Amino acid sequence: MIEIGSRARRLPAPPSVVWESLTEPRRAQARAWLVLLADEVEPRVLAADKPDRVVWSSLWPSRPDDQVHFQLTAVAGGDTLLRFTLLTPDEPPDPSKTGHLRRRLNHLLFADLRFSYGQ
Numbered sequence: 001m002i003e004i005g006s007r008a009r010r011l012p013a014p015p016s017v018v019w020e021s022l023t024e025p026r027r028a029q030a031r032a033w034l035v036l037l038a039d040e041v042e043p044r045v046l047a048a049d050k051p052d053r054v055v056w057s058s059l060w061p062s063r064p065d066d067q068v069h070f071q072l073t074a075v076a077g078g079d080t081l082l083r084f085t086l087l088t089p090d091e092p093p094d095p096s097k098t099g100h101l102r103r104r105l106n107h108l109l110f111a112d113l114r115f116s117y118g119q
Contacts, residue, residue, distance in 0.1 A: 021113060
């Protein structure tokens with residue numbers, strides 16, 4: 001697998017809550033955060049080890065074999081350090097597409113998901 005991108009940021013929720021958000025983004029009583037664009041599809045959970053690891057299928061039909069790997073680490077104050085790593089078994093996309101994929105994951109996780117926790 002080839003790494004297309006990776007980033008880590010702190011989220012204001014404990015790992016068990018973030019893990020649940022990633023494994024069941026459409027669960028009842030949760031704030032909606034996984035708002036997909038027209039060129040995106042709902043990811044499937046390919047693997048999950050509570051509370052520190054989740055693997056998603058690709059969000060992009062044009063890149064069906066890509067995967068998003070998440071590592072969750074508890075940090076001081078009850079927060080989570082969430083790292084995503086976007087991997088592909090195929091050729092990496094061109095720089096423009098790579099930038100788009102990274103930006104979308106950054107926005108979904110470190111804006112939309114973060115704000116779903118009230119911060």
